[in-house]
Amino acid sequence: MNRVAGIRRYPLKSAAAEHLDEAEIGKHGLDGDRTWACLDADDTIGSAKQPRLWAGLLDIAAAYEPARGDASERVVVTAPNGAGGDAGEPEADAAVSDWLGRPVRLTRTAPQQLRRHHWWPDEPGMIPEWAADAEPGGDALVAAGHDAAGGRFFDFGALHLVTTGAIRRLSAEHGTDVDPIRFRPNLVLDLPDDPEPGRRIAIGDAVVLEVLVPTPRCVIPSIAHGPNPKDPGLLKTLARHHRVDVPGFGRATCFGFYADVVSGGTVRTGDPVATG
Template identity: 30%
Template sequence: MKVAEIRRYPVKSLLGETVSAADVGERGITGDRLWAVRDPDGKFGSGKDTRRFRRMPGLFALRAHTARQAPIVELPDGRRFAADDPDGHRAVSELLTRTVTLTPEDAVPHHDEGPVSLITTAALRRLTELAGAETNGREIDPLRFRANLLIDLPGTGFPEEDWPGGLLRIGPQLVLRPVRKLTRCVMIDMAQDGAARRNDLLKTLARHHSLTFGVFATVEQPGRVTLGDTCSWEKT
């Protein structure tokens, strides 16, 4: 098996970027979800409402790019602002029709569950099979799951769910410790980054797979991940 995609999201719940390589430290991929959109109540923008997060329609109209000091946020009209630029805060607030600021992570990580999220091509094929006729022949774009790493595996099924309790070695340095399955929400069906809106994926996971897809992992040994890196799993 090997690394097929690497994705980074400099601002949580905004569109992100696909990269050919990235450094991975204890917190995860460098710069991933390090910033977030925050409202005056202190809740962070998301596709769902929870104790920490607030659903903010329109976030997927914005894209974030990695930059040295602060991410660059790109609006639909092509304007770009640094995430720490008050003019950008006003422009994003106008787009979302609510007052927000962009803020860096503080004591609590912006990650939903863990530092590094992973999905596999085998699981995507299995989800396509489970969705059946409802897919209308459409492939399921891995970007819907906003995972950091897509691991290419032959066959079909959910092999990554056997990884917790072991170590995943990626390339010459990086070692991850898969922890548990990831619970999914309405965001996987939302239109994003060229992928049209759907209404079947969350229902399919609820019906057949306890609303889970993919796993998250902690970082056992920091290192660099590169597209095409060979991966191996070992039980500990």
């Protein structure tokens, strides 16, 4: 039976994942997902797509606690050295700033001009057709995504997913096991293939998703993620085997896919999954 193999949430954009047994999915995605971001001194938000500035965020833990009774929802941020606090409080800002080595602050309010730094990989094939003027190996200031209605710092869709079948094929192409966490998905589905855009995915009794587009890849899969060391050769494998047409955009090196939420509910690891 096809099933949910993993659930991941990222309460702080570009921070480490929470590995969950269950979560609530609403029209804006997983409850608590990417509700906070780091803001740098130049008013750009933190994204590990520029690892020179933000790779250290991948080592920061962020845990979402929903509102219960009289207690408001909160996100607890913890640096690898144990320092931290509630997002929005000075202790959390200080812990993340100390870890990154420069002053930053956490915010859940998007700046009026929402931008981020983006490093364009110099591996051939890693720049999408719609960014043909980008300089390989160069830094650029680009517009950042934000779901204003849901208060989420999303790059594109409400949910990002990968399938076990695609991961197995990539591991074979790459010659070593590839951990799905390198792609920072919300859901890992035990399916033989990625569903095509427009297809629907039913999960459990209530959740229905609609596939949008394949996910264009950046440098993030190749940098260190917790116990997973740097693997720059992964970009070569992706560019060689996974450059595809993104409907409405052009060709790009992609892995995984974005989806919108048609109907929400509770999702649990082990829930049955059906595509149609």
